[in-house]
Amino acid sequence: MSTVETALERIAQSVGEGGRKDPIPFHEFLQVLTDRPQAALRNIFQLFHDMIKSHISEGVDEYPDDPESIHYALYDCSRLFVEDTDNPFFADRLFANRLINLVEALKRGTQQNKIYIFEGPHGCGKSTFLNNLLMRFERYANTAEGSTYETVWRLDRRVLGSFRKGETNVFLDKLENLLDEYELRQSDVIAAKNSQQTGDEYIEIPCPSHDHPILMVPKASRRMFFNDLFKDERRVLEILGDKEYDWIFRNHPCTICSSLYQALIGKLKDPIEVLHMIHARPLQFNRRLGEGISVYNPGDKPLKQTVLTNDILQNRINALLQDSNQVRYIFSRFAKTNNGIYALMDVKSHNVERLMELHNIISEGVHKVEDIEENVSSLFLALMNPEDKQNIQDFPSFSDRIESIKIPYVLDIATEVEIYRNIFGRHIDESFLPRVLHNFARVIIASRLKTESAAMKEWIGDAEKYRLFCDPNLHLLKMEIYTGYIPKWLTEEDRKRLNAKRRRRIIAESEHEGEAGFSGRESIKIFNEFHSMFARKDRLIDMSVLRKFFTKIRPDLSELIPAGFLDSLVRMYNYSILQEVKESLYDYNEEQISRDIQNYMFAVNFEPGAVERNRFTGQKLEISEEFFESIEGRLLGAAADPFRRRAFRKETQNEYTSRTLTQEIVSEGKPVTETGLYQTLYQRYVYNLKEKALDPFLDNENFRRAIKDYDTEDFRTYDKRIRDDVTTLIANLVETYRYTQKGAKEMCIYVIDNELAREFAAP
Structure with a gap:
């Protein structure tokens, strides 16, 4: 085989693997259903849930044994929003927990009659979030793992055209056969052009509403049908008793499928023969074609044609069933996203009209198409800026149909840093002393927080007792809580007071934060300026540089930073690294x-x-x-x-x-050695040794120079005692606190030059 043929063969193979699968008969689908009921019996809400959970692993609770845990878990959303995307979206811990709570609610069956609006300010990444979410959903839903089924009717013309006693006299029967033969020849020509049939003996009629095949079983018979289908009572209870499967016994098929079923029952008199004409195939989602996923931008003008049909297929149905009024193959654009996703990008301009149009659909679950009612059960999503709320305020009856999910600016330190790493490269860490990059993120996030926090004040009371670790507004502590970390520097009393109720109150305040301050786009621009200005190969960026940038080089940025926050941040950093140096220098027997x-x-x-x-x-x-x-x-x-x-x-x-x-x-x-008194005295002894660990070196210039000369030929010229102390210090900083050797040296010089030991000396 030539290279050209090989290349073409590979294309053919890949297209074949990803193309639409052939329908399977209803009885074969039932076998799939009994083998894998949870996968075969999925509506759009269950499918959406499964897609999210397949891309986000189980959340990590850093405090699993805490009786006051609120299960505020760490979820890795990179597979969902970051990997293999043109524009990654970074979900912070707060939003990830909101998203998981939402999809869990969808799976439990609380999904009906709502539109889910993701609300956030400009520059928070709403559009990127929704585009990546829909892209990932489309890919997942078109795989074997994510497949869900839709109904396809295959009307057997030989069965429907056969002679039945009592229906006609001999003359009419012959006439009918002649007409059938003529119609068969004509429809074959049309079918070859329009691919509407699978062979001479069938007319294929896809359900435009993507109804699940199980809905073709008469509603009154479905519970009995499942009892007969599953002999294992436990498996029956899993389906019949679970709220998420309520739709199986509650929903009706679309009017086209219902009228087809009634017409065929009237003609065949046998439900089994009717079911033999039902087939199932995996539903193919295609956003660009509007199949299963439809996304509307504010500038997209409404379609003039509100009623859709297929005249050729309608004529063939009429000819085969011999009743032009019995089955009307008409539907609206909403049918294409029934059991799919209907999304609005920003509720403004024409999308306000579309949202209002959804009012009756969401309220009643039906849509009028001429004189018939069309079932609509879709996952309705929308994006909204805070100022656009006024577009729906005139419709108070709509308020209980809307569930708002906030997408604020990032409030999680780790996520903000990950954004910088993704955009500028992970090598940016090499430009900073440890903690300084994260402290830059803290400055940005501080601008996004409310000045006062009732929940934090009720919990901590007087913030002055934590002045070495926190700012007067307790923003630094709140950021740690948002990131999922409970600082060790809290007193035992305050740690115990952080019960589940208080923790939920603190997390709940995030619903009203992240709406102002530096936007996501602005923070990236600011970081780019900062890094470009100070990143050097011969020196790492420390806190003095960070303070200088926000107070002297770009003082205009300080207007959005809470008063006193920078001073508190520097003080916290200085105190923390001083303790690291003391801990690393401490080397007593x-x-x-x-x-x-x-x-x-x-x-x-x-x-x-x-x-x-x-x-x-x-x-x-x-x-x-x-x-x-x-x-x-x-x-x-x-x-x-x-x-x-x-x-x-x-x-x-x-x-x-x-x-x-x-x-x-x-x-x-x-x-x-295990008594309480011994433990108390031991801790006092060690604490005071560490506190005084730097005292002998404060005014020793040789000690400072030895740190600078560490790992050079000149280091050998120093006294053995100094060499041993410096070697111990650097080695412990590298091993225990994960500094690089260069970072450890520069941090020690920073501690000495800024006289931090004297600044934080006990009175």
Whole structure:
């Protein structure tokens, strides 16, 4: 085979795989139904749900054991909105949870008689969201996994044209046969041109409303039919007892299918023979052709032709059934999206008229086509800007038919950063010190939040107690909650107060945020300017650069940033990295610390001057004021006066004798290292060691230079103690906090040059 033939063969094969599948007889469809009932019995709402869930994996709850969890999960929407798209849409955690809640409600059967309006400000990505959603739906619905079925009638002309006793006399019978023969020859010519039949013996009539084949079973007989079809009672109950399958027993077929059924029953007298003429085929969705998916832009003018038909097919139906009034093959454009999706891009201009036209359809589920009623059961979607709400305010009866789903500007830190990475490349991380890129996102998101939050104020009360970690308006804390993270710096009391009710109130406030501030387009433009201006190979972007950009280079942007937010953000960052440096520099002997604590717990029971052997460590102790002072200096800090130290010593001795020794050690048999007093003293000891870890280096210029010269030949010239300390510091920052070596060095220089240890020194 030549290369040309190979290429053509491959095209033919691919077209064949993706083309419309041949209809299967009704009895074969019933076999498919019994094998895979959940897949074969899907209306548009169930199909939409299955499409979403097939592209979004199970959500991740970072606090699964929290009894106050509200199941505010992390959903990865990249397969749905990002992968293989020309213009990706990034759903933040808030919107992803709204979307999942919506599709779960659709599956449960609460989908009827509503239009779902996705509302958001300019630049939030509404159009991108809907286009990507419909593209993904169309692809999914046209696969084997996503297939749903529609009805196709195949009228057997040999059966319908055969002689039946009592119907006609011999003369009329012969005449009918002659007419049939003539009509057969004429229709064959037409069918060859219009592809309306599958062979000489059939007339194929597709249901223009895409009715599900199961609706062809008479409504009164459907429950009995399913009981007979499924012998397994459990499987029957799954269908008959589940709300999502209510439509099977509630819905009627379209008027065309109903009239066809009645005409055939009248002619054949046998329901089984009628059902033999019903076939099923996978419904093919095609947005461009308006099949199953129709999308209207505000500028699309209404169609002049409101009633659609097929004259050739109508003539053939009339000739075969011999009654021109019995089956009228007419329908509206709404039939093409029955059991499909009807979408409006922005409710303005001509789309306002279309939305109003949907009022009766959504209210009653029917649409009048001349003198017949057409069933319409579609998933109605629309996009709306906040200012366009006035277009529907004059129709109060419509308000209960609308469900609004907010698409605000991104309020989730992680999603905002992911947008920058997608547009500018993931390499942008290499230009920033850790946390600084996310802090840029925090500045942008702060502009989108309401100044005050009743829910946050009711929960936290006075924000001043968290001034090292948060801003006066608690925006930084709220962003963490929106991102799904509960900060560790919260007090135990406030952590316990964050119950499910409070958490829901905080999340609910997002419904009214993200409508102002920097839009998605503006944030991308601002980030591009910022990154282009400061990204350098020889130096990473730190917080001083970020502050400089928003306060000196682009002070106009500060007008949208809450007052004091930048200062709080810098303070939080400085305090956090200072703790990282202290933690990384801390390298004390854990065994020695443990011995000191046990010795102190034992020694407080004796007066200075005593010599005793510690029952816990076996060590002989010379108990003196100097002994107590050395350990209490680490427990209370070097600034503690003698009165404070003696009071603390007395408190410790009381706790030891009243609870630790008598209850925990003697009664409960706990090792001394597992007692509450030991744990408390250990934490105090370690905390104070870390707090003072930087003190020896604050005024040591050699220490700063050694950090800069780390991993160079000059580093060898420094004192061994400094080399060891710097090596430990850099190694721990890289291993524990995932800094690059370059980032660790620059961050340490930032801490030293800005004298952060002195700024946050305990009073």
